[in-house]
Amino acid sequence: MQVTTKAIIFSSLKYGDTSLIVKAFTESDGLKSYLLKGVLSSKKGKLKAAYFLPLMQLEIVAVHKNKGTLESIREAKVTVPYKTVHTDIVKNSIVLFLAEMLGNSIQEGEQDEALFNYLEYALCCLDEFESNPNFHTLFLLNLTKYLGFYPDASFQDEPYFDLLEGSFCKKPSLNPLIQGENLECFKKLLGINFDAFPTVRMNKLQRQELLKNVILYFELHLHGFRKPKSLAVLNAVFE
Structure with a gap:
């Protein structure tokens, strides 16, 4: 056909x-x-x-x-002639990383118009906005809405986020957890969109730890997920 x-x-x-x-x-x-x-x-x-x-x-x-x-x-x-995505070295590194993550996360299946619309919108934001070192992490976090495991944002005052359960909790478990300073960074990205970036402040180490946790979140929730090889290149660009 x-x-x-x-x-x-x-x-x-x-x-x-x-x-x-x-x-x-x-x-x-x-x-x-x-x-x-x-x-x-x-x-x-x-x-x-x-x-x-x-x-x-x-x-x-x-x-x-x-x-x-x-x-x-x-x-x-x-359909969308990019102005900066493939010429800006930072954005191009983000593109290579996100393309690999998407390829590892989305399986062949049926039409998903909502997911397609999200990708279309997010990539236009990447092209139009100034380079931001938090873009790819927020992109992935918001992507989980369409993959079926967006974090349950209830009870954000609790001191732990259980990556396997996908929710905040009062007591630590044997599951991988986000806690302390890393948890505060994680909460900054919950429920926001790309135009809210000016309000988000993190240092290099905090960004790397948060991204590491988000990739682990994907690994725990997607069968057969492979860690991206391009992560090392991305981290080097943001050194």
């Missing part, structure tokens, strides 16, 4: 000398994988390799056979 849909690129992997295997989250069908034959050698075709950089926002004309095999893309055009 031929479909025309918006799509956000998660990854592209070179296949042979001239082709790419691309994973994209589509508005119409959720996560799909495509084989783009000859795209690296074609100069006059309707598909250009530059369209398939991480987190590019496209409109594609694709053929979805839905048989568990790689699909195909016939046409593609950029």
